[in-house]
Amino acid sequence: MLSHTYKALVVGAGPGGLAATKSLLDVGLKNICWVDRTFGGGRLNELYREISSNTRVGIYLDAVNSSQTCGQIIESTPKPNAFTELSKFKRDETCDLSYTGDLIEMLEKGITAKQSVSKVLGQVEEARFEGSTWKVQIAGESNKIETTRLFLCTGSKPIIPDFHKEYNSNLKVLDLDQCMIKSQLPSLLDSDSTRKVIGVIGNSHSGILVCRNLIETKIRENMNLKIMNFKRSPIKYAIYRDDGTIINDNTGLKGSTADWAKTYMEPSGSEYEKYKDVVIEQIDTSSNEKGIYTERMKECTHLIYSIGYTPNLYPKIVIDNKEVDQDDLEFNQNTTEFSIRGGKTINGLYGLGIAHPEKTKDPNGNYENAVGLAKFFKFADDHKELWKRNE
Numbered sequence: 001m002l003s004h005t006y007k008a009l010v011v012g013a014g015p016g017g018l019a020a021t022k023s024l025l026d027v028g029l030k031n032i033c034w035v036d037r038t039f040g041g042g043r044l045n046e047l048y049r050e051i052s053s054n055t056r057v058g059i060y061l062d063a064v065n066s067s068q069t070c071g072q073i074i075e076s077t078p079k080p081n082a083f084t085e086l087s088k089f090k091r092d093e094t095c096d097l098s099y100t101g102d103l104i105e106m107l108e109k110g111i112t113a114k115q116s117v118s119k120v121l122g123q124v125e126e127a128r129f130e131g132s133t134w135k136v137q138i139a140g141e142s143n144k145i146e147t148t149r150l151f152l153c154t155g156s157k158p159i160i161p162d163f164h165k166e167y168n169s170n171l172k173v174l175d176l177d178q179c180m181i182k183s184q185l186p187s188l189l190d191s192d193s194t195r196k197v198i199g200v201i202g203n204s205h206s207g208i209l210v211c212r213n214l215i216e217t218k219i220r221e222n223m224n225l226k227i228m229n230f231k232r233s234p235i236k237y238a239i240y241r242d243d244g245t246i247i248n249d250n251t252g253l254k255g256s257t258a259d260w261a262k263t264y265m266e267p268s269g270s271e272y273e274k275y276k277d278v279v280i281e282q283i284d285t286s287s288n289e290k291g292i293y294t295e296r297m298k299e300c301t302h303l304i305y306s307i308g309y310t311p312n313l314y315p316k317i318v319i320d321n322k323e324v325d326q327d328d329l330e331f332n333q334n335t336t337e338f339s340i341r342g343g344k345t346i347n348g349l350y351g352l353g354i355a356h357p358e359k360t361k362d363p364n365g366n367y368e369n370a371v372g373l374a375k376f377f378k379f380a381d382d383h384k385e386l387w388k389r390n391e
């Protein structure tokens with residue numbers, strides 16, 4: 001099978017890979033190869049099932065219903081199924097990502113059951129562009145896959161710098177993604193009864209989710225801990241307008257996460273006075289970041305960086321017999337295409353997913369990265385005709 005020539009090869013089976021694959025099928029392309037190390041919904045199902053979505057349920061439902069491929073899978077899957085379970089929520093509610101993860105896994109299984117899609121468990125080591133064809137090497141396989149369309153839906157991971165060492169080299173750094181799994185948080189912290197002071201750098205959606213997980217863990221486990229949330233700006237919330245548009249759509253808090261932050265982290269919140277300073281102290285670093293870190297970070301026993309994500313490593317990319325460094329590949333957030341820095345577009349190379357989002361502008365003129373399953377579906381739909389034309 002691995003010596004076959006495919007119409008398209010999709011690397012990665014998270015939400016971005018799902019969006020790319022279903023859109024290729026929607027536009028009529030057959031003979032697609034879908035490669036992932038594990039399948040099962042990617043990092044969303046692996047790490048984020050216990051956290052609240054930042055997307056209203058109705059948006060998920062509309063996105064999957066807009067796809068002919070997904071609609072066929074939903075209709076042919078015995079009920080109750082993941083789609084019918086998600087449909088039980090009110091359209092303007094948010095839900096735990098476990099419901100979204102179950103839907104992604106159901107759609108993935110339906111797609112990979114199709115004769116027109118070949119599911120390959122493995123890791124892409126190298127993609128070599130020769131003439132008009134990509135020759136792709138899977139780890140441990142002797143033959144190469146050939147295709148004219150290669151999609152990098154390879155995901156991202158938290159940025160974990162080490163600038164804390166200047167201020168406190170003895171504290172323990174916790175992985176942001178692992179801290180998203182609330183049920184595992186107690187095992188990440190020292191099991192003794194000594195007081196833990198956990199610094200959380202950043203107050204975007206992921207930073208607030210971590211603060212919430214920590215406080216709920218403290219309450220549930222009766223743990224002796226305090227949170228110090230180092231932030232540069234006030235918490236940002238999504239603002240829903242009467243015309244249906246959203247300000248801070250991608251950067252602002254929504255749903256239960258927004259409700260929690262307003263309750264615990266805003267002076268007007270009902271639980272703010274009870275928890276402020278004693279359990280969660282918010283520290284504004286905007287005026288003197290270095291000085292504040294020097295003074296306050298020495299109090300921390302643990303630290304969580306919530307300052308953004310960086311793309312995972314691509315496979316080795318070779319074009320015209322020359323290896324291209326990942327940093328020299330520029331992703332076009334308007335077209336899904338790649339180019340070599342300062343050069344022309346690379347034929348047949350596309351990206352999608354959290355590492356390759358569309359750039360959008362909200363009603364206030366703020367540019368944002370459009371992240372989330374429904375937004376990946378839209379980005380893919382907007383460009384599936386472009387993908388189809390490439391031969």
